[in-house]
Amino acid sequence: MAVEELKQKIEEKHLLVNSIKSEIGKVLVGQRDLIDGLLMGLFTKGHILIEGVPGLAKTSAVKALADTVQVDFKRIQFTPDLLPADLIGTEIYRPKTGDFSIKKGPIFHNIILADEINRAPSKVQSALLEAMQEQQVTIGETTFELSDPFLVMATQNPIEQEGTYPLPEAQVDRFMLKLIIDYPNKSEEKEIMKRVGFENVPVIKQIIDPAELDDIGSLITSIYMDEKLREYIVDLVFATRNPQDYHMDISDYIHFGASPRATIFLSLVARAYAFLQGRAYVTPQDVKTIAPDVLRHRIILTYEAEAEDITTEQIIGHIFDSVEVP
Structure with missing residues (x-):
């Protein structure tokens, strides 16, 4: 692709990027680095790990981003009693027919928010690992391809907090980026105080579809x-x-x-x-x-x-x- 043509296409796609940022800004105050990191993950289909103490709008940021994209989104709350079947699905025995049927789990969505991922046991992490790396899951003896795009955006609390487990190195390596977020500054916190509970909950518009995501991905590699x-x-x-x-x-x-x-x-x-x-x-x-x-x-x-x-x-x-x- 010629340089001038590439520049022109980047300018055109920037209108979409600015629209996405504007929609996310309806619910998120500040956190520009976090938004940029999430967008880079979205455009390159790379998994993102976000770390920060509770209450910094990690979950809200991911949900707001997902709401701007015309894809299926699912939030999964990771807890110490979560089982692999709760994540990927399971086989169900049907007495009338004497056979098994597959009940797919929440992993069969385009964008997955794995909330507080480091509160779940290692078996669940292993089940998620196959999905992240191979873009497929195995239930019983059947392997299922996951949809495209498939993106895991995970949040975690610092491992010093009670009830958290360090993620296996092999799984952490699958995350393209690890974003660290901190407390807002004074002016941002004042704006948060003004908004929350005193304004109507904003409706986020869908801005971009999977085809446009693929176009941006191709531009980035060029x-x-x-x-x-x-x-x-x-x-x-x-x-x-x-x-x-x-x-x-x-x-x-x-x-x-x-x-x-x-x-x-x-x-x-x-x-x-x-x-x-x-x-x-x-x-x-x-x-x-x-x-x-x-x-x-x-x-x-x-x-x-x-x-x-x-x-x-x-x-x-x-x-x-x-x-x-x-």
Whole structure:
């Protein structure tokens, strides 16, 4: 696709993006980074993990986004007594006919909100893992393809809170982005106070359909990325595995570095971020802006790092400072 044609198409699709943001803004105050992260997940069909303390509108944000898309949406509340069958469905025996029939579970929707995902036991996490990675589920001896698009947007509370379990590393790696959200500022909280309970609940319009989502996805993959930027992305990921090769003395703090999925997702999300900025090309700053969301849940720290209160954010910052920017 020619550069001028690509620019024109990006401008056209930005009208849709602005409309989606406007609709979400009816129910959500602030949280621009969260909205951008959710949109990048939607446009690239990547699963998103959102972490924050209760009451920060994580659930409201995902539901508002889903309401703007002409697809099936389902919210699933994860609890300690949830069973895999509650998620994917089960076989039901019919005495009259002597055979089994399949009752499909809530996973058979386009956008799934897995609310408080880290409150469910490991068997449920394993059932969700197949759906996220293979876009299929198995009930009994039958395998079912999930619909397209299929997107898991999960919320979780910080693992220090009571009743939470850390997610398995293999599952966390399936999430394209991990978004960390914090408390609103004073003006935002004042606006929240004015709205909630004192205004009518707004109705969110459906703005975009699956065909338009596919068009935007194709546009994003067409966005130009220089070869030096590709090398920069690979260097960032390799620095999490072999920091000594980049003159960093942090090997004792990293148990496992980022997987190859980090390289794939960072390349894709950098393009999606450039699209949200209305550009047909990726800059080094795009990569630096989005990289923490791609890397933070893929770097597993050692006990020594935890003992010294060293966080993944500090490790990522050190890597940014040490890896040369093109």
